[in-house]
Amino acid sequence: MGANLEIIRATYEGSSEDNGRNLLAALAPDATWTEAEGFPYAGTYVGPKSIVAGVFHRLGTEWIGYRADVHTYMEDGDRVAAFGVYSGTYKATGKSMTASFAHLYEVRDGKIASMVQYVDSHMVMKALNTD
Numbered sequence: 001m002g003a004n005l006e007i008i009r010a011t012y013e014g015s016s017e018d019n020g021r022n023l024l025a026a027l028a029p030d031a032t033w034t035e036a037e038g039f040p041y042a043g044t045y046v047g048p049k050s051i052v053a054g055v056f057h058r059l060g061t062e063w064i065g066y067r068a069d070v071h072t073y074m075e076d077g078d079r080v081a082a083f084g085v086y087s088g089t090y091k092a093t094g095k096s097m098t099a100s101f102a103h104l105y106e107v108r109d110g111k112i113a114s115m116v117q118y119v120d121s122h123m124v125m126k127a128l129n130t131d
Contacts, residue, residue, distance in 0.1 A: 004107040005075040008082060012070045020056065024048055028111035038121035040128060063088040068101065080105045086119070090127040099123035 010022040033051040034044045045054040059066050066088030074081045082103045089096040102118040 002075050003110070004078060004080050004105075005073055007107055007110065007112065008080045008105050009070075009073060012068060012082065012084075023056075023112075024052070026112045027051065028108065028113050031112050032114045034114070034116045036117045036119050036121055039117065039119055039124060059088075062091055064091055065089060078107050080107060086124065088127075093127060093130055095127040095129075097123050097127035 007026050011019050011026060013019070014022065027048045030047060031051065032044055032046050033055060035041045035055060041055050041058055043054070045051045066086070068084055068086050070082045070084035072083040074083075082105070084101055085098055086101055087096070087098045099120040100123075101120070104116045104118070105112055106114045
């Protein structure tokens with residue numbers, strides 16, 4: 001296992017607090033974080049403060065038991081992919097979901113330079129729908 005893979009792994013496989021702390025420590029100051037089109041937090045966030053506010057704070061306050069469980073990692077040089085399943089219950093509707101995802105990271109100089117999310121956003125959006 002390479003060093004880049006270990007950096008990414010450390011952001012998924014501990015407690016929520018450990019994962020968050022490890023992610024903040026691993027993000028480059030100018031890191032870009034792209035949430036997929038059709039996902040509730042779609043868009044590109046730049047820098048740790050923007051990433052936390054635009055994505056992780058919202059996940060932590062709008063969902064109950066939100067998780068990203070990785071089942072497979074792949075490393076190719078500076079790129080690391082994580083494949084897994086999201087799960088959680090959306091507080092406003094009380095609806096739960098599970099959705100497959102892939103995250104593609106680029107690591108430069110031991111820091112996460114970028115992440116791009118690919119997700120079955122339909123399954124997530126069903127949990128947000130009040131119908």
